Amino acid sequence: MAKSTVEKSSVRLKTVLDVLAEGTWSEKSLNAGEVLAEAIVRVPLDAREAELLSGGIPRGHKSLTTATAKLVKAGWLIKGRSGWTITEDGLRATVAFAKPEEFTVALAEGTPVPAETPLPTAPAKKAPARKAAAKKVLGEAAPAEVAEANAATAKATPKTDVAPKAASAVDKLEQPAAVAIAGDFNKILGAPEDWAPQYDEAQMKFNSRRKVWTLATSLPAGFYTYKIALNRSWDENYGAFGVRDGANHELHHDGGKVTFTYDHSTRDIVTA
Structure with a gap:
Protein backbone atom coordinates (compact mmCIF):
# COMPACT_ATOMS: atom_id res chain seq x y z
CA MET A 1 0.00 0.00 0.00
CA GLY A 110 8.30 16.98 20.76
CA THR A 111 9.84 13.90 22.33
CA PRO A 112 13.36 14.70 23.57
CA VAL A 113 16.24 12.52 22.47
CA PRO A 114 17.20 10.19 25.35
CA ALA A 115 20.35 11.47 27.03
CA GLU A 116 22.11 8.10 26.77
CA THR A 117 21.66 7.89 22.99
CA PRO A 118 25.07 7.54 21.30
CA LEU A 119 26.15 9.47 18.24
CA PRO A 120 25.88 7.56 14.96
CA THR A 121 29.06 5.80 13.99
CA ALA A 122 30.88 6.44 10.75
CA PRO A 123 30.37 3.75 8.08
CA ALA A 124 33.21 1.28 7.72
CA LYS A 125 35.72 2.16 5.03
CA LYS A 126 37.72 -0.26 2.93
CA ALA A 127 40.65 2.12 2.46
CA PRO A 128 42.45 1.13 5.70
CA ALA A 129 42.53 -2.52 4.56
CA ARG A 130 44.23 -1.53 1.34
CA LYS A 131 46.76 0.54 3.26
CA ALA A 132 47.51 -2.41 5.54
CA ALA A 133 48.17 -4.56 2.50
CA ALA A 134 50.51 -1.94 1.14
CA LYS A 135 52.47 -1.90 4.40
CA LYS A 136 52.85 -5.66 4.25
CA VAL A 137 54.33 -5.47 0.78
CA LEU A 138 56.73 -2.76 1.89
CA GLY A 139 57.80 -4.91 4.83
CA GLU A 140 58.78 -7.69 2.47
CA ALA A 141 60.62 -5.39 0.06
CA ALA A 142 64.34 -4.91 -0.12
CA PRO A 143 65.82 -2.39 2.38
CA ALA A 144 66.61 0.09 -0.40
CA GLU A 145 63.01 -0.06 -1.63
CA VAL A 146 61.67 0.39 1.90
CA ALA A 147 63.92 3.40 2.46
CA GLU A 148 62.79 4.95 -0.82
CA ALA A 149 59.14 4.36 0.04
CA ASN A 150 59.58 5.81 3.54
CA ALA A 151 61.22 8.91 2.10
CA ALA A 152 58.36 9.40 -0.32
CA THR A 153 55.83 8.91 2.50
CA ALA A 154 57.61 11.38 4.77
CA LYS A 155 57.67 13.93 1.96
CA ALA A 156 53.93 13.59 1.43
CA THR A 157 52.98 13.40 5.13
CA PRO A 158 52.69 17.10 6.12
CA LYS A 159 49.02 17.18 5.20
CA THR A 160 47.54 16.82 8.66
CA ASP A 161 46.26 20.40 8.92
CA VAL A 162 43.00 19.54 7.17
CA ALA A 163 40.84 22.14 8.92
CA PRO A 164 43.07 25.15 8.10
CA LYS A 165 43.27 24.07 4.46
CA ALA A 166 39.50 23.68 4.25
CA ALA A 167 39.03 27.15 5.67
CA SER A 168 41.61 28.49 3.23
CA ALA A 169 39.69 26.94 0.32
CA VAL A 170 36.56 28.81 1.37
CA ASP A 171 38.47 32.07 1.68
CA LYS A 172 40.02 31.56 -1.76
CA LEU A 173 36.73 30.70 -3.47
CA GLU A 174 36.82 32.46 -6.83
CA GLN A 175 34.05 35.03 -6.88
CA PRO A 176 32.24 36.02 -10.09
CA ALA A 177 33.04 39.36 -11.71
CA ALA A 178 29.44 40.49 -11.19
CA VAL A 179 26.28 39.21 -9.54
CA ALA A 180 22.85 40.47 -10.58
CA ILE A 181 19.46 39.93 -9.04
CA ALA A 182 17.30 39.68 -12.16
CA GLY A 183 13.55 39.51 -11.81
CA ASP A 184 10.21 41.17 -12.29
CA PHE A 185 11.16 44.17 -10.14
CA ASN A 186 14.22 45.41 -12.07
CA LYS A 187 12.25 48.34 -13.47
CA ILE A 188 11.43 49.37 -9.91
CA LEU A 189 15.18 49.44 -9.27
CA GLY A 190 15.59 51.81 -12.21
CA ALA A 191 16.61 49.38 -14.97
CA PRO A 192 15.15 49.83 -18.49
CA GLU A 193 13.52 46.38 -18.36
CA ASP A 194 12.80 43.44 -16.06
CA TRP A 195 14.68 40.15 -16.04
CA ALA A 196 17.77 41.87 -17.40
CA PRO A 197 21.04 41.01 -15.58
CA GLN A 198 23.16 43.25 -17.81
CA TYR A 199 22.10 46.56 -16.25
CA ASP A 200 23.95 48.34 -13.44
CA GLU A 201 20.73 48.76 -11.44
CA ALA A 202 20.45 44.98 -11.01
CA GLN A 203 24.02 44.46 -9.73
CA MET A 204 24.76 43.43 -6.15
CA LYS A 205 27.71 44.71 -4.10
CA PHE A 206 30.42 42.38 -2.80
CA ASN A 207 31.23 42.43 0.93
CA SER A 208 34.86 41.29 1.06
CA ARG A 209 34.77 40.74 4.82
CA ARG A 210 31.69 38.51 4.87
CA LYS A 211 32.34 37.06 1.39
CA VAL A 212 28.73 37.67 0.30
CA TRP A 213 26.94 39.85 -2.26
CA THR A 214 24.13 42.17 -1.17
CA LEU A 215 21.53 44.51 -2.61
CA ALA A 216 19.40 46.67 -0.31
CA THR A 217 16.35 48.47 -1.68
CA SER A 218 12.71 49.31 -1.05
CA LEU A 219 9.88 47.55 -2.88
CA PRO A 220 6.12 48.11 -2.90
CA ALA A 221 4.00 45.38 -1.32
CA GLY A 222 3.52 42.50 -3.70
CA PHE A 223 4.59 39.10 -4.95
CA TYR A 224 7.91 39.00 -6.82
CA THR A 225 10.00 36.35 -8.57
CA TYR A 226 13.70 36.52 -9.43
CA LYS A 227 16.94 34.62 -9.99
CA ILE A 228 20.65 35.21 -9.51
CA ALA A 229 22.64 35.72 -12.73
CA LEU A 230 26.42 35.92 -12.86
CA ASN A 231 28.64 38.15 -14.96
CA ARG A 232 25.80 40.17 -16.49
CA SER A 233 24.32 37.29 -18.52
CA TRP A 234 22.09 34.22 -18.18
CA ASP A 235 24.90 31.79 -19.03
CA GLU A 236 25.25 30.93 -15.33
CA ASN A 237 22.24 31.49 -13.13
CA TYR A 238 20.86 30.08 -9.89
CA GLY A 239 17.29 29.72 -8.72
CA ALA A 240 15.52 28.45 -5.61
CA PHE A 241 17.67 26.48 -3.16
CA GLY A 242 20.85 27.38 -5.05
CA VAL A 243 20.07 25.09 -7.99
CA ARG A 244 21.68 26.07 -11.28
CA ASP A 245 19.04 26.96 -13.90
CA GLY A 246 16.53 26.18 -11.14
CA ALA A 247 13.05 27.49 -10.44
CA ASN A 248 12.54 31.17 -9.64
CA HIS A 249 13.00 32.52 -6.14
CA GLU A 250 9.76 33.89 -4.71
CA LEU A 251 9.23 36.91 -2.46
CA HIS A 252 5.94 37.79 -0.76
CA HIS A 253 6.73 41.32 0.41
CA ASP A 254 4.68 43.50 2.76
CA GLY A 255 6.29 46.63 1.34
CA GLY A 256 9.31 48.64 2.46
CA LYS A 257 12.99 47.85 2.83
CA VAL A 258 14.42 44.48 1.86
CA THR A 259 17.99 43.21 1.65
CA PHE A 260 18.99 40.37 -0.65
CA THR A 261 22.15 38.44 0.29
CA TYR A 262 23.82 35.98 -2.10
CA ASP A 263 26.48 33.50 -0.92
CA HIS A 264 28.53 32.12 -3.82
CA SER A 265 29.73 29.18 -1.72
CA THR A 266 26.15 27.84 -1.54
CA ARG A 267 24.77 29.61 -4.66
CA ASP A 268 21.74 30.46 -2.54
CA ILE A 269 20.13 33.71 -1.42
CA VAL A 270 18.38 34.95 1.71
CA THR A 271 16.22 38.03 2.27
CA ALA A 272 15.85 40.20 5.33
Whole structure:
Protein backbone atom coordinates (compact mmCIF):
# COMPACT_ATOMS: atom_id res chain seq x y z
CA MET A 1 0.00 0.00 0.00
CA ALA A 2 1.39 3.38 -1.00
CA LYS A 3 2.31 5.83 1.71
CA SER A 4 0.05 8.83 2.18
CA THR A 5 1.34 12.32 1.39
CA VAL A 6 1.65 13.04 5.13
CA GLU A 7 3.63 9.86 5.74
CA LYS A 8 5.92 10.61 2.80
CA SER A 9 6.56 14.10 4.10
CA SER A 10 7.54 12.72 7.51
CA VAL A 11 9.84 10.13 5.94
CA ARG A 12 11.48 12.86 3.86
CA LEU A 13 12.12 14.93 6.99
CA LYS A 14 13.94 11.98 8.51
CA THR A 15 15.81 11.55 5.24
CA VAL A 16 16.93 15.20 5.40
CA LEU A 17 18.57 14.45 8.77
CA ASP A 18 20.01 11.18 7.46
CA VAL A 19 21.59 12.97 4.47
CA LEU A 20 23.08 15.66 6.72
CA ALA A 21 24.33 13.00 9.17
CA GLU A 22 26.01 11.10 6.32
CA GLY A 23 27.56 14.38 5.22
CA THR A 24 29.43 14.65 8.52
CA TRP A 25 31.45 11.57 7.54
CA SER A 26 32.18 12.64 3.98
CA GLU A 27 34.41 15.34 2.59
CA LYS A 28 31.63 16.81 0.45
CA SER A 29 29.52 19.64 1.82
CA LEU A 30 25.96 19.78 0.48
CA ASN A 31 23.94 22.97 0.34
CA ALA A 32 20.27 23.12 1.29
CA GLY A 33 19.11 22.57 -2.28
CA GLU A 34 21.21 19.42 -2.65
CA VAL A 35 19.99 18.02 0.68
CA LEU A 36 16.34 18.55 -0.30
CA ALA A 37 16.94 17.12 -3.77
CA GLU A 38 18.55 13.98 -2.31
CA ALA A 39 15.65 13.52 0.12
CA ILE A 40 13.23 13.62 -2.81
CA VAL A 41 15.35 11.16 -4.80
CA ARG A 42 15.18 8.69 -1.90
CA VAL A 43 11.46 9.30 -1.29
CA PRO A 44 10.07 10.25 -4.74
CA LEU A 45 7.19 12.65 -5.24
CA ASP A 46 3.81 11.25 -6.19
CA ALA A 47 1.77 12.71 -9.05
CA ARG A 48 0.12 15.42 -6.94
CA GLU A 49 3.36 16.37 -5.19
CA ALA A 50 5.08 16.69 -8.56
CA GLU A 51 2.60 19.34 -9.75
CA LEU A 52 4.39 22.64 -10.37
CA LEU A 53 3.40 25.73 -8.42
CA SER A 54 4.06 29.33 -9.45
CA GLY A 55 7.79 29.76 -10.02
CA GLY A 56 8.12 26.18 -11.31
CA ILE A 57 8.66 24.58 -7.88
CA PRO A 58 7.02 21.14 -7.34
CA ARG A 59 4.32 21.13 -4.66
CA GLY A 60 6.10 18.41 -2.67
CA HIS A 61 9.44 20.22 -2.81
CA LYS A 62 7.92 23.39 -1.40
CA SER A 63 6.03 21.45 1.29
CA LEU A 64 9.23 19.73 2.37
CA THR A 65 11.10 23.02 2.55
CA THR A 66 8.38 24.46 4.79
CA ALA A 67 8.24 21.33 6.92
CA THR A 68 11.97 21.51 7.73
CA ALA A 69 11.03 24.28 10.17
CA LYS A 70 9.92 21.43 12.44
CA LEU A 71 13.49 20.11 12.52
CA VAL A 72 14.73 23.57 13.48
CA LYS A 73 12.11 23.85 16.23
CA ALA A 74 13.14 20.44 17.58
CA GLY A 75 16.74 21.65 17.80
CA TRP A 76 17.95 19.08 15.28
CA LEU A 77 18.76 21.43 12.41
CA ILE A 78 20.34 24.87 12.08
CA LYS A 79 19.74 26.93 8.95
CA GLY A 80 22.63 29.34 8.45
CA ARG A 81 23.73 31.67 5.70
CA SER A 82 26.37 29.19 4.59
CA GLY A 83 24.02 26.23 4.55
CA TRP A 84 22.25 23.74 6.81
CA THR A 85 23.97 22.00 9.74
CA ILE A 86 22.73 19.03 11.72
CA THR A 87 23.13 19.50 15.48
CA GLU A 88 24.54 16.91 17.88
CA ASP A 89 21.01 16.30 19.13
CA GLY A 90 19.94 15.85 15.52
CA LEU A 91 22.65 13.24 15.01
CA ARG A 92 21.45 11.38 18.10
CA ALA A 93 17.86 11.61 16.85
CA THR A 94 18.79 9.55 13.77
CA VAL A 95 19.84 6.79 16.19
CA ALA A 96 17.11 7.14 18.84
CA PHE A 97 14.31 7.32 16.28
CA ALA A 98 15.76 5.14 13.54
CA LYS A 99 12.38 3.85 12.34
CA PRO A 100 10.29 6.34 10.31
CA GLU A 101 7.19 5.81 12.45
CA GLU A 102 9.19 6.46 15.65
CA PHE A 103 10.72 9.56 14.11
CA THR A 104 7.32 10.88 13.01
CA VAL A 105 5.79 10.50 16.48
CA ALA A 106 8.85 11.98 18.24
CA LEU A 107 8.88 15.03 15.98
CA ALA A 108 5.12 15.58 16.25
CA GLU A 109 5.03 15.21 20.04
CA GLY A 110 8.30 16.98 20.76
CA THR A 111 9.84 13.90 22.33
CA PRO A 112 13.36 14.70 23.57
CA VAL A 113 16.24 12.52 22.47
CA PRO A 114 17.20 10.19 25.35
CA ALA A 115 20.35 11.47 27.03
CA GLU A 116 22.11 8.10 26.77
CA THR A 117 21.66 7.89 22.99
CA PRO A 118 25.07 7.54 21.30
CA LEU A 119 26.15 9.47 18.24
CA PRO A 120 25.88 7.56 14.96
CA THR A 121 29.06 5.80 13.99
CA ALA A 122 30.88 6.44 10.75
CA PRO A 123 30.37 3.75 8.08
CA ALA A 124 33.21 1.28 7.72
CA LYS A 125 35.72 2.16 5.03
CA LYS A 126 37.72 -0.26 2.93
CA ALA A 127 40.65 2.12 2.46
CA PRO A 128 42.45 1.13 5.70
CA ALA A 129 42.53 -2.52 4.56
CA ARG A 130 44.23 -1.53 1.34
CA LYS A 131 46.76 0.54 3.26
CA ALA A 132 47.51 -2.41 5.54
CA ALA A 133 48.17 -4.56 2.50
CA ALA A 134 50.51 -1.94 1.14
CA LYS A 135 52.47 -1.90 4.40
CA LYS A 136 52.85 -5.66 4.25
CA VAL A 137 54.33 -5.47 0.78
CA LEU A 138 56.73 -2.76 1.89
CA GLY A 139 57.80 -4.91 4.83
CA GLU A 140 58.78 -7.69 2.47
CA ALA A 141 60.62 -5.39 0.06
CA ALA A 142 64.34 -4.91 -0.12
CA PRO A 143 65.82 -2.39 2.38
CA ALA A 144 66.61 0.09 -0.40
CA GLU A 145 63.01 -0.06 -1.63
CA VAL A 146 61.67 0.39 1.90
CA ALA A 147 63.92 3.40 2.46
CA GLU A 148 62.79 4.95 -0.82
CA ALA A 149 59.14 4.36 0.04
CA ASN A 150 59.58 5.81 3.54
CA ALA A 151 61.22 8.91 2.10
CA ALA A 152 58.36 9.40 -0.32
CA THR A 153 55.83 8.91 2.50
CA ALA A 154 57.61 11.38 4.77
CA LYS A 155 57.67 13.93 1.96
CA ALA A 156 53.93 13.59 1.43
CA THR A 157 52.98 13.40 5.13
CA PRO A 158 52.69 17.10 6.12
CA LYS A 159 49.02 17.18 5.20
CA THR A 160 47.54 16.82 8.66
CA ASP A 161 46.26 20.40 8.92
CA VAL A 162 43.00 19.54 7.17
CA ALA A 163 40.84 22.14 8.92
CA PRO A 164 43.07 25.15 8.10
CA LYS A 165 43.27 24.07 4.46
CA ALA A 166 39.50 23.68 4.25
CA ALA A 167 39.03 27.15 5.67
CA SER A 168 41.61 28.49 3.23
CA ALA A 169 39.69 26.94 0.32
CA VAL A 170 36.56 28.81 1.37
CA ASP A 171 38.47 32.07 1.68
CA LYS A 172 40.02 31.56 -1.76
CA LEU A 173 36.73 30.70 -3.47
CA GLU A 174 36.82 32.46 -6.83
CA GLN A 175 34.05 35.03 -6.88
CA PRO A 176 32.24 36.02 -10.09
CA ALA A 177 33.04 39.36 -11.71
CA ALA A 178 29.44 40.49 -11.19
CA VAL A 179 26.28 39.21 -9.54
CA ALA A 180 22.85 40.47 -10.58
CA ILE A 181 19.46 39.93 -9.04
CA ALA A 182 17.30 39.68 -12.16
CA GLY A 183 13.55 39.51 -11.81
CA ASP A 184 10.21 41.17 -12.29
CA PHE A 185 11.16 44.17 -10.14
CA ASN A 186 14.22 45.41 -12.07
CA LYS A 187 12.25 48.34 -13.47
CA ILE A 188 11.43 49.37 -9.91
CA LEU A 189 15.18 49.44 -9.27
CA GLY A 190 15.59 51.81 -12.21
CA ALA A 191 16.61 49.38 -14.97
CA PRO A 192 15.15 49.83 -18.49
CA GLU A 193 13.52 46.38 -18.36
CA ASP A 194 12.80 43.44 -16.06
CA TRP A 195 14.68 40.15 -16.04
CA ALA A 196 17.77 41.87 -17.40
CA PRO A 197 21.04 41.01 -15.58
CA GLN A 198 23.16 43.25 -17.81
CA TYR A 199 22.10 46.56 -16.25
CA ASP A 200 23.95 48.34 -13.44
CA GLU A 201 20.73 48.76 -11.44
CA ALA A 202 20.45 44.98 -11.01
CA GLN A 203 24.02 44.46 -9.73
CA MET A 204 24.76 43.43 -6.15
CA LYS A 205 27.71 44.71 -4.10
CA PHE A 206 30.42 42.38 -2.80
CA ASN A 207 31.23 42.43 0.93
CA SER A 208 34.86 41.29 1.06
CA ARG A 209 34.77 40.74 4.82
CA ARG A 210 31.69 38.51 4.87
CA LYS A 211 32.34 37.06 1.39
CA VAL A 212 28.73 37.67 0.30
CA TRP A 213 26.94 39.85 -2.26
CA THR A 214 24.13 42.17 -1.17
CA LEU A 215 21.53 44.51 -2.61
CA ALA A 216 19.40 46.67 -0.31
CA THR A 217 16.35 48.47 -1.68
CA SER A 218 12.71 49.31 -1.05
CA LEU A 219 9.88 47.55 -2.88
CA PRO A 220 6.12 48.11 -2.90
CA ALA A 221 4.00 45.38 -1.32
CA GLY A 222 3.52 42.50 -3.70
CA PHE A 223 4.59 39.10 -4.95
CA TYR A 224 7.91 39.00 -6.82
CA THR A 225 10.00 36.35 -8.57
CA TYR A 226 13.70 36.52 -9.43
CA LYS A 227 16.94 34.62 -9.99
CA ILE A 228 20.65 35.21 -9.51
CA ALA A 229 22.64 35.72 -12.73
CA LEU A 230 26.42 35.92 -12.86
CA ASN A 231 28.64 38.15 -14.96
CA ARG A 232 25.80 40.17 -16.49
CA SER A 233 24.32 37.29 -18.52
CA TRP A 234 22.09 34.22 -18.18
CA ASP A 235 24.90 31.79 -19.03
CA GLU A 236 25.25 30.93 -15.33
CA ASN A 237 22.24 31.49 -13.13
CA TYR A 238 20.86 30.08 -9.89
CA GLY A 239 17.29 29.72 -8.72
CA ALA A 240 15.52 28.45 -5.61
CA PHE A 241 17.67 26.48 -3.16
CA GLY A 242 20.85 27.38 -5.05
CA VAL A 243 20.07 25.09 -7.99
CA ARG A 244 21.68 26.07 -11.28
CA ASP A 245 19.04 26.96 -13.90
CA GLY A 246 16.53 26.18 -11.14
CA ALA A 247 13.05 27.49 -10.44
CA ASN A 248 12.54 31.17 -9.64
CA HIS A 249 13.00 32.52 -6.14
CA GLU A 250 9.76 33.89 -4.71
CA LEU A 251 9.23 36.91 -2.46
CA HIS A 252 5.94 37.79 -0.76
CA HIS A 253 6.73 41.32 0.41
CA ASP A 254 4.68 43.50 2.76
CA GLY A 255 6.29 46.63 1.34
CA GLY A 256 9.31 48.64 2.46
CA LYS A 257 12.99 47.85 2.83
CA VAL A 258 14.42 44.48 1.86
CA THR A 259 17.99 43.21 1.65
CA PHE A 260 18.99 40.37 -0.65
CA THR A 261 22.15 38.44 0.29
CA TYR A 262 23.82 35.98 -2.10
CA ASP A 263 26.48 33.50 -0.92
CA HIS A 264 28.53 32.12 -3.82
CA SER A 265 29.73 29.18 -1.72
CA THR A 266 26.15 27.84 -1.54
CA ARG A 267 24.77 29.61 -4.66
CA ASP A 268 21.74 30.46 -2.54
CA ILE A 269 20.13 33.71 -1.42
CA VAL A 270 18.38 34.95 1.71
CA THR A 271 16.22 38.03 2.27
CA ALA A 272 15.85 40.20 5.33
